[in-house]
Amino acid sequence: MYSVKWDNKTGGIKLLPSGDGDVASMVRPVFYEELDILGFGKYWDYPKSEEPLLWSVGRSYFYNGEKVAQASGGGFYEYPKLHIFKEGLSIEPVDVDKMVKENIEIIESVAHTTLDFISEMYVKYKNKIDKTVVAFSGGKDSTVLLDLVQRVLSPDEYIVVFNDTTMELSPTYEFIEKIKKKYSNLMFLVSRYEKPAIEMWREVGVPSKIHRWCCTIYKTVPTIKLIQELIKKETPKILLYDGIRGDESLTRAKLSHISRGKHLQQINIHPIIDWNSAMVYLYIFMRDLPLNKLYRYGIVRVGCAVCPFESYWKEAILWLKFRDEIKPYLEVIEKYARDRRCKGSELKEFVKEGVWKKRVGNKGLNLADKVNITEEKDKATVISINTPNENWFEWIKTLGKVVVGNPSGYIEIKGIQYPFKWQKTGNNIKIKFTSKIKNDDLFYIKNVSYKSAYCIRCGTCEIECPSSAIKIERDKIRIDEKKCKNCYRCLTFIDRGCIVADSYRESKVVKSMNNIARYRTFGMRKEWLEEFFSDTDKWWIENKLGPIQKISMRLWLTDSEILEVKGNKIILSKTGEPLREIGASDLFTWAIIWTNLVRNSPLIEWYVQRIPWGRAYNREELIQTLGEEYRVRTRKNAILELVQLFDYTPLGRELKIGVPVKRGKTTTAIEKIGLTNESDLKNLHQLAVLYSLYRYSEKTSRYHFTVSELYEASAIEGPYKLFGIPKTLLEKILIGLEELYGKNWINVELVADLDNINLNPTKNSMDVLKLYAGVEYD
Structure with a gap:
């Protein structure tokens, strides 16, 4: 601007x-x-x-x-x-004073434009809403916002809400009191979760970039409940002014001046979205507004004291100035490090380098899973829950009609009755379903079991429910069967259907790098795949390949999941069937092959995980990078196979995963470019990206994750690791997928600091393949 x-x-x-x-x-x-x-x-x-x-x-x-x-x-x-x-x-x-005079013409012009916008939005929506709210965080941006709003709206036209996470630093609390006194004519409210955050850190586990439970429990839940109680409505209509600015992040930069809230019937207004940091400070100086002391100490952004998304810079200032205030949180992180078997200097390094910020699952939490689900020979499903926190028979009401006797009953889901027998022993309960359960329904029943086991009545499900059917009473959860629409939102908004259960889930272990050169010195070739797809039965008897090439091709096809071993036979897999119909000339086929190879081929996994995007690597570099744990001959063979794969398939030049660099007819290097612009992305169908996301979810056992985590060095798969798609372009693709195929396939939340990807847990990568093929396969 x-x-x-x-x-x-x-x-x-x-x-x-x-x-x-x-x-x-x-x-x-x-x-x-x-x-x-x-x-x-x-x-x-x-x-x-x-x-x-x-x-x-x-x-x-x-x-x-x-x-x-x-x-x-x-x-x-x-x-x-x-x-x-x-x-x-x-x-x-x-x-x-002189600096303000030099800038006053521009600042006043921008301020008056913003004031007009604030007023226009209020006039436009005031008769369509229940309450106008100004969000106040104690930071410089919300200070400017509040001052602007109070200049054009009268005190009785809005309320100010500060969300106290109980993780704020002392200068912020001091600043809040100063602001209350300055604007003593305003209705200033504080939303706060009833349990201090440090207790939840100990109970649920340290928050991380994956497990962002603190944002939901300590920001979203108390604010929504405060507004509901204030207005006396379960779904109030809110006009919310906030101080979000576009230059704070790429995600915020994409926001317009108006957006829709995720919860309630909420219209978000971002009056200073176009202001930069310089303008904010100049306005503060011009208006002689108070400034949170944290800025004077060098902290750039005000917020929670210890946060997995915080910068090393802020952590340095915290360590130097607020050591006593952050000590309880560091003690929890250090305990987590010790439980991960870190000692001495390792422990300090674990905390300093932010390893804790990457926590996924229960590794280091020393917790056994409370839910055990098995399928017996007679197809009966048995669910055992050790010391459930909530009544399983209450949560199961979210699925449909429930009839419970002793010791039997049934649940009716979408017209299908599933009878069960149950037994309670001490604090443990066992439920045995006596008939085969459909996969989709079993998924929901599992999540009901996880919720029952781990529920701490945090209030998240209560605000997620679109029909207000969930109520938290003094010592239990109650489901109003008359209000419940059986939409399953409370079971699918997060993996396992519960924030705590998700935090406690078992960690996944990545397989080791063995058998790195297994393709007999040959890479897969497009012409080989064309011949195979032309007659998958005849190919085994008659083909143009030599004996060793045939073995190599069989291994490539197996690792691509086009073939599978069934008993003593190698047959065309359920993945192979639609790919055969799609054909070897379609780049979608090669995108699927590459996605599957990363999962099954140690060589391809190594290339994806260890070789960075954006430069060329000669053969000798690649051989050396493989490491001395392999013999030289093994390394040379592996790189030969990799080079041939890129040389003879569209994975190289067209998808730019490894572009061959030639000297004459000889490939001397591989350039790992990736699909870095919109022109390149024309070669990659959107559904190939969706397929890779579902594969990622299946690998991690999570259907809810963030765009940011896909760009972490530790990410195991995903569109960036596979195809080199920049974050800004991936976000456009995600929005396009939602618009084209609907929220039933993918729901993205790219608002404010959110960059959530929500996939449908009743679907899988095979469903995406069928969607592209346009054919249903058994």
């Missing part, structure tokens, strides 16, 4: 109406408190002034437009390193 340049006359910054600025829009003021904390006093003289002294972009420090220092490293247990480019400085504070 506006660019930024240094203003040496004031020691500050100046907004430009054009894009000619030379300063990043994320620039922030630096105060003496930050300099004190980091130890800059050893090198510079500076006053302890109220005004800022320097400016920072990233970790670089600027004085009068000149880069004078940079910080690197740092985190929990580690001090950042300072690199001083100019010693002996005598620093003068920024002339804030």
